[in-house]
Amino acid sequence: MIEMSSSKFRAVNNRLIIDKISKAAKELDFTNDIMTLVEQMIYLSRLLSMYDQPLSTTIQTIDEKAQDPSYFVATYFDTKDLDQALWVYRMVRLLARYILLSDRFSEIGDYRYALLAKGVRKSIDEFLLNVRAKHHLRYSIDYSLKQFWPFWRFEQIIKRRILRGHAFSYKEIRHFNLFKSSDASIIYAKVLDEKLPSFNENVSLVLHYNQAFLDIQDDWEDIEDDVQEDMPNLFVMAAVEDIPYHTIKNSSHERIRNIIIDGSESSRATVIRLVNEYQASVRNICIPDNLVFLKSLSVQYADTLRGMISSSVDSQI
DSSP: OHHHHHHHHHHHHHHHHHHHHHHHHHTOOOSSOHHHHHHHHHHHHHHHHHHTOOSSHHHHHHHTTOOOOHHHHHHHHHHOOHHHHHHHHHHHHHHHHHHHHHHHHHHHOOHHHHHHHHHHHHHHHHHHHHTTOOHHHHHHHHHHHHHHHHHHHHHHHHHHHHHTTOOOOHHHHHHHHHHHTTHIIIIIHHHHHHHOTTOOHHHHHHHHHHHHHHHHHHHHHTHHHHHHTTOOOHHHHHHTTTSOHHHHHTSOTTTHHHHHHHHOHHHHHHHHHHHHHHHHHHHTOOOOGGGTHHHHHHHHHHHHHHHHHHHHHHHHO
């Protein structure tokens, strides 16, 4: 009786959340003010997280790195079908969990993450089977996941180069960032290709650049943790041209960011150059009208990154 009551409560609560998601989706608007859309997407992201709450605290932490509701919004704008948008959201979220858990295992070698990734991989297969997805999507996702595996080997190569004091060129740093963010175009875009009438490869390109912007922001937020674990970080890779890595590594946790921002003109200039280059590239990509909000998000991401770096530099003066 208690189980039945609990089950009924969850069902009612889930229905209430879906009703709120439906209302928020209908209010989405990108025709006038991109800031309004961003605020709406932040609110929608919170609702979607409540709709698809993970049971594991570890996965909950992983999910916080993948809160981008762009795939849900793109599906809703192109189909006006809430069920389709929710399906895409859940599929992309499962794929992101698998990628991030596998990435964490590659970084620190803790088999707990490998086991969790294996469980998520099984959930992906079951989810595709339950919705009777076309065979080509199942094969496409399986192939796409295998395509991304070389990145983790590449990440370990970059780590060894950092520890040896290698000074990275602009091209090496750009390649690292674009390779890291290629999960958007290699994997997640395949889900949109299956579900969106307007999808084309140009959409995949914009998604890739947008993910690159978000990965730069993640690196900004994770500078201290990445140095502590000797993991590749865009800002650190650019900074070692001016500051030996052992100097950064041997600094106190509180001083690491100041040393990189204050002591490395290369770190600031390289990242700003990357951001400007990506924004210019996106500007020249034509995508369907239903999905053009993705280009507006690119502008917003670029402005946010430039603002973060500038304000941090100003605070050091």
